[in-house]
Amino acid sequence: QVQLVQSGAEVKKPGASVKVSCKASGYIFTTYGITWVRQAPGQGLEWMGWISANSGTPNYAKKFQGRVTMTTDTSTSTAYMELRSLRSDDTAVYYCAISWGLPGDVFDIWGQGTMVTVSS
């Protein structure tokens, strides 16, 4: 079945970087772009950006431009999201998601989430 499996939880110090992976299976990886969304504890969802799995072209939310890099590795069907210069308010669960089986900009397949804790 279509599945996104993310890497495990991370604990980082302020100023460090974190790289989260999202391995896709059950479909042709290059067919669907990968979206990254984060959720701070007890808060709502926040779109970070999107990357075309076909061309590798990213589209970052303005808030994260200059601090985030999204990449894909088609040989392993894996997408990556790297966030640099981490701050305490970057503590959140980070999700990858795709719009697979439904029309429109709706995310029907999600990874299980990766908890990133930023603490000194």
Added chain:
Amino acid sequence: QSVLTQPPSVSGTPGQRVTISCSGSSSNIGSNAVNWYQQLPGTAPKVLIYTTNQRPSGVPDRFSGSKSGTSASLAISGLQSEDAADYFCSAWDDRLTGPVFGTGTKVTVL
């Protein structure tokens, strides 16, 4: 940060009908379809409603969505205990060129 505004919480007794509002602007809800997600504790969001009023296969018909102008609503008819969860609205934003999400609403079944 969330661009769409939802009430923090709504509650109801089993069998009751509850509605969740989602307020946006002309660049998002006013010009694009609305989606709704249900999130149970410790899990990823799940699509409940897409394209404003469509239900994916497997979602009970007690869930329904609507939109008017720059606001949208999710209605749950015949509230059940398993409906206790957080609910988020979402819509594409033409100005931000990306999806925006609501602040989230916690549904409590009394």
